[in-house]
Amino acid sequence: MYGALWRVLPGPWWVRVLILLLLAAAVLYALVTWVFPWVDTIVNVQEATVEE
Amino acid sequence: MTSDALRPRRKPRPRRRISIIGIFGELLITAGLLVVLFLGWQVWWNDIVVGGQQATAAQELTEGWGPVEAAPPSNPEADPVDHGEPVVSAVAEHGQGFATIYVPRFGADWQRVVAEGTSMADILNDPALGVGHYEGTQMPGEVGNFAVAAHRQTHGGSFNQINQLVVGDPIYVGTEDGWYTYRYRSTEYVLPSGVGVLDPVPQVEDAAPGDRVITLTACNPLFSTAERIIAYGVMESWQPQSAGPPAEIAHFFQQGA
Numbered sequence: 400m401y402g403a404l405w406r407v408l409p410g411p412w413w414v415r416v417l418i419l420l421l422l423a424a425a426v427l428y429a430l431v432t433w434v435f436p437w438v439d440t441i442v443n444v445q446e447a448t449v450e451e
Numbered sequence: 452m453t454s455d456a457l458r459p460r461r462k463p464r465p466r467r468r469i470s471i472i473g474i475f476g477e478l479l480i481t482a483g484l485l486v487v488l489f490l491g492w493q494v495w496w497n498d499i500v501v502g503g504q505q506a507t508a509a510q511e512l513t514e515g516w517g518p519v520e521a522a523p524p525s526n527p528e529a530d531p532v533d534h535g536e537p538v539v540s541a542v543a544e545h546g547q548g549f550a551t552i553y554v555p556r557f558g559a560d561w562q563r564v565v566a567e568g569t570s571m572a573d574i575l576n577d578p579a580l581g582v583g584h585y586e587g588t589q590m591p592g593e594v595g596n597f598a599v600a601a602h603r604q605t606h607g608g609s610f611n612q613i614n615q616l617v618v619g620d621p622i623y624v625g626t627e628d629g630w631y632t633y634r635y636r637s638t639e640y641v642l643p644s645g646v647g648v649l650d651p652v653p654q655v656e657d658a659a660p661g662d663r664v665i666t667l668t669a670c671n672p673l674f675s676t677a678e679r680i681i682a683y684g685v686m687e688s689w690q691p692q693s694a695g696p697p698a699e700i701a702h703f704f705q706q707g708a
Binding site: 400403427430435439449451 | 485571585604645679
């Protein structure tokens with residue numbers, strides 16, 4: 400999977416590394432901005448109140 | 452240079468074949484990485500981001516109360532002024548931020564909005580609120596129990612350092628009507644069902660209240676919801692908005708702050 404990604408990318412190794420870093424940054428941004436807040440509403444187990 | 456001559460060179464490339472197990476393994480590694488990233492985001496990064504937003508919201512709420520003048524320095528230590536019986540604000544609507552709270556022990560810049568109600572989704576998890584007032588408990592300055600809840604971790608982690616309070620630590624509460632200074636007294640650990648901490652006299656059912664108590668609740672231990680940590684304080688003094696905020700939190704309201 401990641402091996403195939405590496406082979407698909409053009410250019411010398413440092414260009415590929417650069418592209419991968421940019422891709423990783425984009426993925427991280429999407430996760431933090433949209434995915435994690437959404438997951439948080441589903442798996443929220445934090446409680447802080449006392450109730451009957 | 453015929454194609455026959457090149458053929459043997461191409462031989463050692465069969466590993467290009469994609470194996471199902473290989474892809475499955477990489478997917479598992481990716482999933483594990485995502486879970487670790489999410490946990491890091493939830494208990495660390497997002498607390499910093501949301502905590503900052505909640506502090507900004509508290510600052511904005513006080514600006515809505517008109518010009519909060521830090522001067523003249525009242526210097527209550529040297530010249531305590533008795534402002535009489537504390538004014539008690541009217542009970543706010545559910546979800547409305549009606550007060551701000553300051554605990555210097557949680558950080559010199561720590562400030563939060565207190566909203567009416569303690570529901571998770573719309574109050575305790577809200578990046579513009581964060582601290583919730585238990586509906587039915589008393590208001591700031593009122594005889595009885597002003598009980599509030601906040602997360603200890605996640606969603607701003609407002610009461611993260613609730614276990615580090617030291618006897619005598621000030622807990623300042625501000626409303627449109629004035630400033631209420633509470634002093635931290637003691638900590639108690641209860642089960643999540645321990646609603647006795649919300650009684651007008653905490654843990655004494657049907658007792659006639661005489662003190663003005665503040666009760667902070669959060670979850671305990673860290674990374675768990677098995678118990679609740681409860682911090683109590685007792686009101687020490689009160690001053691109206693016209694007298695300005697207490698000296699220790701006046702830096703929030705200085706010009707350009």
